[in-house]
Amino acid sequence: MPELPEVETICRELSLYIVGQEVAKVEKFCEKLRVQVPSNIESILPGARIKKIFRRAKYIIIELDIGKVIVMHLGMSGKLLLRNAAEHYKKHDHLVITLANDEKLVFNDPRRFGLIDLLETERYLESRYFCDIGVEPLEDALNANYLKIIFQNKKSSIKNLIMNNNILVGVGNIYAAESLFLSKINPTSIGSSLKPSQLDNLIKNIRIVLNKAIQAKGSSLKDYVSLLGKVGNFQDQFFVYNREGEDCKICSEKIKKIRQSGRSTYFCPNCQKL
């Protein structure tokens, strides 16, 4: 489900509402996620206080005062919800963290592509999740020179490259399509064929798209909701994603849908000529 803006939205809301809270109780209902949920999570967390919540790539990192961080990933269908004590548990609630004020932080994920792990604060960046991943798109480390060097011997399409988490993180299927549209770059273009000025422009537009989506609290397709069940509305600003057959908002050409590496790509054949 969620790409960078959705995960960022959840982290910001979590920071607002649960930093400083103490964990009272942890209930695990399913441990078979993408990675096995640590078997000791129910015994280790109670009594820990939440110090800080932040994002790296599409991971949510909850730092505790016991020298550990909870690392969560929402996969395609995961949700993190804050519920009050009176609300019932629901289907696919896999982990419920009850806080000292009786509110419950609920990890719910029908497809179970997400993950929950517990790592040492001092060493989590060395873990398999973070040791090899690319740069944050909203930070200076992403620049035209960096991409130029990485792209020079690559033969895959620009869309696949900007979705490659070993190069840059956080850009998934929606925001890749939207960024390429704003940049007037055909998604099938070979990465190494792009000029530095095009790379500059693409980076600028990736940031515009991500920042606008964060402002809108993410995109809601099907079932994405932020922490308190509120719905992001960036989907109203999509130029191409999920708009097959509809008119391009710039030139009125029909938006096309193709398949790249097994995933749908939407683009305007007129605005994004090869």
Added chain:
DNA sequence: CACTCTCCCTGAAAGC
């Protein structure tokens, strides 16, 4: 090594 394919899983929507 670079790249694509397949699979993990459930559920909504489309097709018949």
Added chain:
DNA sequence: TGCTTTCAGGGAGAGT
């Protein structure tokens, strides 16, 4: 209506 097929915002690992 109901059954079957396809597709979905991610990512690892296998295969070419």
